[in-house]
Amino acid sequence: MTHAPSSNTLGFIVPEPAARPGDTPDFSSIGLKLDSPAPRPDPMCPASDTHTLANSLVRVLNDEHEAQGEWNPGLSAKDLRKGLHIMLKTRLYDVRMFKLQRQGKLSFYMKSMGEEAVAAAAGMALRYEDMLFPSYRQQGLLFARDRDMVDMICHCLSNQRDNLKGRQLPVHYTWKEGNFFSISGNLGTQFPQAVGWAMASAARGEDTVTASWIGDGTTAEGDFHGACTLASVYNAPVILNVVNNQWAISSFSGIAGGNNATFAAKAIGYGLPCLRVDGNDFLAVYAATGWAAERARAGHGATLIETVTYRADAHSTSDDPSRYRPKEEAAAWPLGDPIERLKNHLINLGEWDESRHEALTEALTKEVQANYKKAESYGTLREGPHAPVSSMFEDVYAEQPWHLRRQRQDLGV
């Protein structure tokens, strides 16, 4: 992993990814040791017992689509199919919403294409009462908790049924009833907040766990350091997930320091346990999340998990990845596609087949379309109806102060 300076002249280094547009994709520098899967320490072990795992990879599904090794969570076929269902629903939802943005129905959208296992598996491994502080590519958590898709789309459309009253960009969901915190859109700010939330739960003696997610790029923010410091100092029952999807818009993970150490290895300096996980392996993410949750629930504090995955599509509807990375890179990603892998595992087990998969794909596609139609009947961003304009002046404070009342009157609403 460590790269020595390439010349003996003085100067600073601006890391470059192994491949740019036109180059052959090359992931050899990421240090994926697929042949020697990580051992599973006891969840109550000293943090230092996990530190060798910072450079290995927790894996359950092998390249032959078999579940193997100590980390195999032994899920039932029913749960495996549920996981597949959540991931496929996420993908088809994303595909449809992305298209709708292109048609001008939405102002903005972000897909989680290629990294659906990260949210789906964690969502299933955690208890419903566990608190989620997600980033903007974990819509799978909402599907894992059965959030009404119509409500989700109404938020993205900022229409009259949007539970955020048209105040937030699409994808920046909030769902208190589902123990899903608000996605702010600022990077990393919610990582240390999650620790505070976890401390409050612990102070009341509750055995709930709080989980938060940021990307590889965001580990460079000071709030990452703040969260890890707080989590370590106060032994907070929190799971700090770094979703290493290789790309932060156009900057590869090396710009965040990923060339010099794994993101999991950052835990070592804080004395936190770490796991580095095959993020496209549904079973591995499930098992790692379960390990960290069991540890936190037993009072042994926080865990830093790096899920190694690949952002298979654009950052958002606002960028074109073919301008900064090879078009073939997603197909060449050595950890494959999370949906294909779980699907093939189920087929291997005799619990799934291509025709059932096709039928599910068709049913979910129809479900998304029907839900969109229904959501659209409550209004769209451009045409409304929206929440009343006067609601813009509400919820700034608990009670509207005189100056906001005056400003509302100035606007004539």
Place this chain on the structure above:
Amino acid sequence: MSDSAKMTMIQAINSAHDVLLENDERVCAFGEDAGYFGGVFGCTQGLQEKHGKSRVFDTPINEAAIVAMAIGMAANGMRPIAEIQFADYIFPGFDQIVSELSRLRFRTAGQFTAPLVLRTPCGGGIYGGQTHSMSPESFFTHIPGIKVAMPSNPYDAKGMLIAASESEDPVLMFEPKRLYNGPFDGDPHKPALSWSKHEKGEVPTGHYTVPLGKADIVRKGDALSVVAYGTMVHVALASARLAGIDAEIIDLRTLVPYDMETIAKSVNKTGRCVVLHEAPRTGGFGAELIAQIQEDCFYALEAPVKRVTGWDTPYPHAFEWQYFPGQERVTRAMIETLEA
């Protein structure tokens, strides 16, 4: 009627914490050196020993993390009171305040809120140099969604802190550190005064509140209105007394939302107004006050509204009293406004 005692501003703030911690198990207090040691100014002294380590504790030196932790705790049902050791140190936490704390209620349409208090000592007069003297309130008065307050005496400090902690909104409370141990009237050559001889140094030992958003007319008068807050309230009082000017002096107490009703009533009566703050002039809170005064009171005004403020420089260590808007500058502005 509850008992009262002579208290400094530090003791009053300490007492507010004590009452809140006693009355409400959701309250906790933390900050750098705020736990075992009780804070560098002693505002939380003895509270860890009395209320326990899980309720009053030390934090790592990371203001962003302190604010973020408080947000997470408050959103999850607690009522944190976080101390930022000096207002000059608050900026690492600025993003958490601007982007997160202030907008949480709005962004979530009221699903999540963060009712917490951030307290921080501000202002000069203790030879703190440029990094321990700032009055950065106007960086924060520009943020929709937080309340900003600055008490000027022990009685208000305790009552406002209790009101802030019981408020459903996040409150940022600036505490003028030059007032911690006594009322300072702007004359550095006089022996320091004690709160024990000041009527606002008599503080109820139990629970009471001083409502946020309400100014206090600390001197009634007819010649002109002076709008001030924090240390400048005492400078205004001394200046008016020494110059024999019948000023109506308003202690604003809360900057957001400020009590325009009280200001307008006074300015409409006197027709003349001077606005004071220790913070630099350009873009300072006085600009907001004066803009609103001219909108609401223009036809009552007999003279331009003047500002007396700190200079647009960093707070200099050796020239503290040339920087500080003391009695001479305040008196001159009052006279000029009267003569205009």
